[in-house]
Amino acid sequence: MSTVLIVDDEEGVCELLRDVLEDAGFETWLAYNAKDAIEILESKTPDTILLDIRLPDADGIQLIEEFKNMGIHVPVILMTAFGTTEIAIQAMKQGAHDYLNKPLNLDELLITVQKAVKMQQLVSEVATLREELDHEADSVDNLIGQSRHMQDIFKVIGKVADSDITVLIQGESGTGKEVVARAIHNNSRRRNRPFIKINCGSIPEHLMESELFGHERGAFTGAIYQKPGKFELAHNGTVFLDEIGELSPHTQVKLLRVLQEKEFERVGGTKCIKVDVRILAATNRNLKQMVEEGNFREDLYYRVNVVNIKLPPLRERKEDIPLLLNYYLSKSARKYNKDISGISKEAMAVLKNYNWPGNVRELKNVCEQAVVMSRGPAILLEDLPLSGNGDLVLGNGNANTSIIVNNGRTLKEIVADVEKQVILKALNDNQWNRQETAKALGLNRRSLYAKMKEYNLL
Known part of the structure; x- marks a missing residue:
């Protein structure tokens, strides 16, 4: 759910904005002065900030600089009852995303907030992609080893890289499972296509389906725009399912269909989306034992465990x-x-x-x-x-x-x-x-x- 920090010394304005934004699917935090806003930002990072230009303890335009000094780089929308050309110029020079004149037009405010949040999410996605690319460039060098164990693994990587065969990489935490997955991708015919990592243990269950397959606008509270999922973003590339043993039974069923049919629907959608992806998976758990205990689907296990690479502990x-x-x-x-x-x-x-x-x-x-x-x-x-x-x-x-x-x-x-x-x-x-x-x-x-x-x- 997208979040908005509302900073205004008028309690009635704060409550009105909170009601409007929460009805539109946003989570809101309220601050009635600069001190309260800074305290909130020390522990939370919103997707955008609605900031009154005149606060009892600070000037809103100057406060934008304070946010930057704190490492808070999110769109700030200024609100003012004293709209002038000078204020507009100052606000934009200081880095405000936009500014709105009071009395507020609530429809205009909602559109402005939605645009600001979407822009912030795009900025985050670009930053994540840049980090992934940097990591990818670095990871090739990290595949290091002259031991017999590692030399055998290098040979397997060389044999399977150019095929689209599914590989399960097993090993203790910290052994380099992601490094092996990236090495397989980087030596495959998909090397110039996306490598999308999905950490199955870090995504909350109620968000997992949307993360994997995307959602349509209005599919659930907070879905204010259409969002492609990881599989869609990985089209023609590689999907790396890290910690696959953490998937819930419900998600295992959904994943099995993608592996078998190469298709899915976004959450809230009816259109069938076909994808061409290569699947690599990793786990530090004993999937075979999980199958025997009924905690992992047997048919999914055999789908992902076509070739098995076991990384030795150091x-x-x-x-x-x-x-x-x-x-x-x-x-x-x-x-x-x-x-x-x-x-x-x-x-x-x-x-x-x-x-x-x-x-x-x-x-x-x-x-x-x-x-x-x-x-x-x-x-x-x-x-x-x-x-x-x-x-x-x-x-x-x-x-x-x-x-x-x-x-x-x-x-x-x-x-x-x-x-x-x-x-x-x-x-x-x-x-x-x-x-x-x-x-x-x-x-x-x-x-x-x-x-x-x-x-x-x-």
Whole structure:
């Protein structure tokens, strides 16, 4: 559901706008002054902001700049009872999306808000696509390994890439399942077509069908325009179903039809849409066992498990650790503008002997922290996040040390760093099992996923 923050010191105006917008399918948040608006924006990001130009504690035009400084880059629609050419020019120069004169024309307001929200969603989609493209370019290099396990996997990728055969990639969290999926796509005849990733564990069940297959305008509350789904966007390309074991029985039925018939309807639609897509899937769960327990459809299992690639955990291919360390240390050194040329034998020995419950993803995070902590051209033992008994942890196992090292940062940045440390430790304690980690932290799986995405732990 799209969200609108309404900022106006007149309570009656706020309530009127709330009623109009909520009747049109929007969720609204109300603020009667700049202070309240800023407090809301510190924890929430709306799709657009309706802002009165004269507030008791701030000037609306100047407040737009404050929003930008907070990292809030959403369309702002100014409302004013003092419409002049000068105000219009100032508003546009400051970056306002539009401005409306009071008394408000509610039809005009609704159209303006709908346009602003749609524009913001398009901007987000473009940003997501750019991130996907950057990730894709980077992911090719991440497929690293000289071990027998990895060499066998490279051979399978080479054999299946140019066909449209469905592949199921299995492995523990952090082993690089998405990297393998991208390698298959990048070496296929579809390489110049979309690669659309769908994380089946992060999308709420009530939104899943719309995300996969799209919806028509008016299909449900908040559907103010027609939206294509992921399968439609992936036409002639590849759909990667990550964490496919998290799909509900209802969605499994819908997916099976797409795999069999190559067609579907948008939610609320009657037109049959045909697509040409290649399906790749991944899971860290035992799908065969789920089938036996009645939690995963047997017919869908055999549809996705035509070719099976099993990624080994990092502890079973330790000969690849030096290669991976070299890659991620070099990458982190470039990121943080550090001159790192190597790693000491003592540090290498600790890293090679570690069990790596978080697999390659954990190794990547350890490399990044070691580069940040280093004070010379080589990574030393003291640069590694070690506990008193020599185990790897995040933050050196000492919160005070972490705070001292990060001196000069804001409280918000320090708290975020500590939160990341706690989450990473919980992931390690639970062998990167997200369900158990979420339970240990008192979170649901989707909240944990959101935090892992925020802190680059995916």
